[in-house]
Amino acid sequence: MxxxxxxxxxxxxxxxxxxxxxxxxxxMLCRHVAKKQFLLKEGQVAKNISYVNSGALRAYYTDxxxxxxxxxxxxxxxxxxxIYSFTTGQPALLSIEAMENSMVYDLSKTNLEELxxxxxxxxxxxxxxxxxxxxREQLRSIQNLSISxxxxxxNFVTKYPQFVQRVPQxxxxxxxxxxxxxxxxxxxxxxxxxxxxxxxxxxxxxxx
Amino acid sequence: MxxxxxxxxxxxxxxxxxxxxxxxxxxMLCRHVAKKQFLLKEGQVAKNISYVNSGALRAYYTDxxxxxxxxxxxxxxxxxxxIYSFTTGQPALLSIEAMENSMVYDLSKTNLEELxxxxxxxxxxxxxxxxxxxxREQLRSIQNLSISxxxxxxNFVTKYPQFVQRVPQxxxxxxxxxxxxxxxxxxxxxxxxxxxxxxxxxxxxxxx
DNA sequence: GAAAAGAGTTAAGGTAGATTAAGAAATTAG
DNA sequence: CTAATTTCTTAATCTACCTTAACTCTTTTC
Numbered sequence: 001m002x003x004x005x006x007x008x009x010x011x012x013x014x015x016x017x018x019x020x021x022x023x024x025x026x027x028m029l030c031r032h033v034a035k036k037q038f039l040l041k042e043g044q045v046a047k048n049i050s051y052v053n054s055g056a057l058r059a060y061y062t063d064x065x066x067x068x069x070x071x072x073x074x075x076x077x078x079x080x081x082x083i084y085s086f087t088t089g090q091p092a093l094l095s096i097e098a099m100e101n102s103m104v105y106d107l108s109k110t111n112l113e114e115l116x117x118x119x120x121x122x123x124x125x126x127x128x129x130x131x132x133x134x135x136r137e138q139l140r141s142i143q144n145l146s147i148s149x150x151x152x153x154x155n156f157v158t159k160y161p162q163f164v165q166r167v168p169q170x171x172x173x174x175x176x177x178x179x180x181x182x183x184x185x186x187x188x189x190x191x192x193x194x195x196x197x198x199x200x201x202x203x204x205x206x207x208x
Numbered sequence: 209m210x211x212x213x214x215x216x217x218x219x220x221x222x223x224x225x226x227x228x229x230x231x232x233x234x235x236m237l238c239r240h241v242a243k244k245q246f247l248l249k250e251g252q253v254a255k256n257i258s259y260v261n262s263g264a265l266r267a268y269y270t271d272x273x274x275x276x277x278x279x280x281x282x283x284x285x286x287x288x289x290x291i292y293s294f295t296t297g298q299p300a301l302l303s304i305e306a307m308e309n310s311m312v313y314d315l316s317k318t319n320l321e322e323l324x325x326x327x328x329x330x331x332x333x334x335x336x337x338x339x340x341x342x343x344r345e346q347l348r349s350i351q352n353l354s355i356s357x358x359x360x361x362x363n364f365v366t367k368y369p370q371f372v373q374r375v376p377q378x379x380x381x382x383x384x385x386x387x388x389x390x391x392x393x394x395x396x397x398x399x400x401x402x403x404x405x406x407x408x409x410x411x412x413x414x415x416x
Numbered sequence: 417g418a419a420a421a422g423a424g425t426t427a428a429g430g431t432a433g434a435t436t437a438a439g440a441a442a443t444t445a446g
Numbered sequence: 447c448t449a450a451t452t453t454c455t456t457a458a459t460c461t462a463c464c465t466t467a468a469c470t471c472t473t474t475t476c
Contacts, residue, residue: 063354071349084343093350120328127335134338135292137345141279142301144352145385146271149433168453177353182433184455357463376423390463392425 001030006051006105009077013128014121023119027111031104033057039080039096039104046085046092048106052078055102056166059094060174070175073163079129080104099167149178150186209238214259214313217285221336222329231327235319239312241265247288247304247312254293254300256314260286263310264374267302268382278383281371287337288312307375357386358394 003025010016016024028051033039039057040046056075059082060068071094074080085092086109107115115122143152153176157164164172173183211233218224224232236259241247247265248254264283267290268276279302282288293300294317315323323330351360361384365372372380381391 061350061354067354069350069353071346071353083339084347087339087343093347116332120331123328123331123335124324127331127338130335130338130342131291131295134342134345135295137342137349138279138291139301141345141349141352142269142277144349145277145279146269146275170453178432179434180454181435181456185433188455378423387464388424389426389465393463396425 001025002053003105005053005077009051010125014125016121020119020121024115024122025105027115028105028107031106033098033102033104035098035101037098039098039102040082040085040092040094042093042095043091044085045089046082048108049079049081049086049112050104050106052076052080053103053105055098055104056100057096057098057102057104058167058171059096061094068174069177070171073160073167073171073175075162075166083133099171144177149176149182150190152176153183153186154190209233210261211313213261213285217259218333222333224329228327228329232323232330233313235323236313236315239314241306241310241312243306243309245306247306247310248290248293248300248302250301250303251299252293253297254290256316257287257289257294257320258312258314260284260288261311261313263306263312264308265304265306265310265312266375266379267304269302276382277385278379281368281375281379281383283370283374291341307379352385357384357390358398360384361391361394362398 003021006025006028007016007021010024029048031039031050033055039050042062052074054076056073057080058070059072059074059080060070062068072080074096080096082092082094082096084090085094112122112126116126143155147155153172156172156176169183169187170180173180176183178186211229214233214236215224215229218232237256239247239258241263247258250270260282262284264281265288266278267280267282267288268278270276280288282304288304290300290302290304292298293302320330320334324334351363355363361380364380364384377391377395378388381388384391386394
């Protein structure tokens with residue numbers, strides 16, 4: 001059980017004694033989620049907020065026509081839950097599925113409240129996490145309202161190059177709010193004007 | 209100077225002694241913003257988070273074609289700022305304009321940090337405010353991705369009837385991410401099928 | 417209280433992006 | 447290694463919503 005990443009993540013915002021660290025980790029539960037398995041399913045109540053130690057997950061909303069709309073990706077060092085359900089206790093609107101074999105540390109709402117009482121500094125930590133999440137969501141709203149799908153794709157590739165390597169294109173389309181067909185058209189338009197042959201393509205995957 | 213509403217707002221989430229209350233109000237600055245004046249202009253750094261005591265404001269993003277996209281409304285008992293600028297210290301992307309004569313209490317970032325240090329309970333209060341804002345934004349994202357403009361309008365009217373009374377229709381269109389012309393068409397479609405005459409319409413405004 | 421400015425409506429024509437369907441390429445499973 | 451499944455692409459057709467423009471109604475201004 002390696003809590004190094006988690007501790008580093010938290011230490012960016014507050015400073016912890018060793019006791020506080022082990023008190024925290026004692027309240028968290030390690031969970032493995034195999035690829036295609038769910039961390040949370042729509043309709044369940046989100047009882048935990050989870051820290052992703054390794055792997056990659058996607059949180060998506062399924063609309064009445066059955067289309068999946070990806071709301072967020074979460075990879076190493078991200079926190080993830082259905083924040084609506086976690087906050088209100090209502091059934092989750094989102095499903096959270098592992099796109100790769102993943103390892104997360106769950107922190108239950110009950111344990112989180114206990115943590116807040118015992119070590120109020122954590123209230124600050126989660127204030128910062130929530131505030132940053134709010135900023136991120138608001139920036140995304142602004143983008144969605146004011147720029148075209150093509151620009152959004154270009155921004156996404158610039159901002160999250162790690163995802164582009166790991167996430168199937170149709171999931172990126174879903175995150176951008178467009179169909180895979182249309183993303184394909186965008187990529188063709190962007191890429192094909194005089195693309196030089198990419199030598200990396202010729203090398204078999206897996207390296208040596 | 210009446211802090212009643214503000215105190216009530218805060219007491220919903222944490223309990224305060226009289227000293228703590230007056231310490232808080234001592235850190236806040238009352239400001240009147242006349243209709244059509246700005247609480248914040250794009251490009252300025254948001255140095256304050258503001259509690260709206262009375263009036264109504266709108267926060268909007270101006271895109272490169274000069275279109276205004278409303279990101280949020282704020283009326284009595286709401287907190288408002290450009291959270292991105294306030295958090296990062298970068299120039300604001302949003303402008304915040306009073307739609308009615310408004311009275312707000314400003315809390316500067318510096319004073320907020322002092323407040324957190326002196327009365328850590330406020331860290332909890334703002335954690336809750338930020339978390340709720342995050343929930344609200346995420347629900348809005350989900351809606352925008354998955355339902356039609358017509359449904360979004362119906363939901364808006366149901367969720368925020370107070371706004372419908374006070375806010376011009378073109379601003380609601382902007383908030384919904386559509387043009388005023390298209391909202392007009394939606395209203396016609398919704399309203400005209402066999403609308404019974406509304407007796408309230410016949411009564412002159414202002415009542416007696 | 418007239419003139420100007422703003423808000424709402426209507427209608428014609430245009431476009432970004434959806435849908436459908438089918439084939440090619442890549443992954444996964446057995 | 448082959449079959450099955452999933453992902454990506456292409457192209458034709460379609461639609462939700464935009465743009466422009468003209469006209470009406472209301473509100474604001476001096």
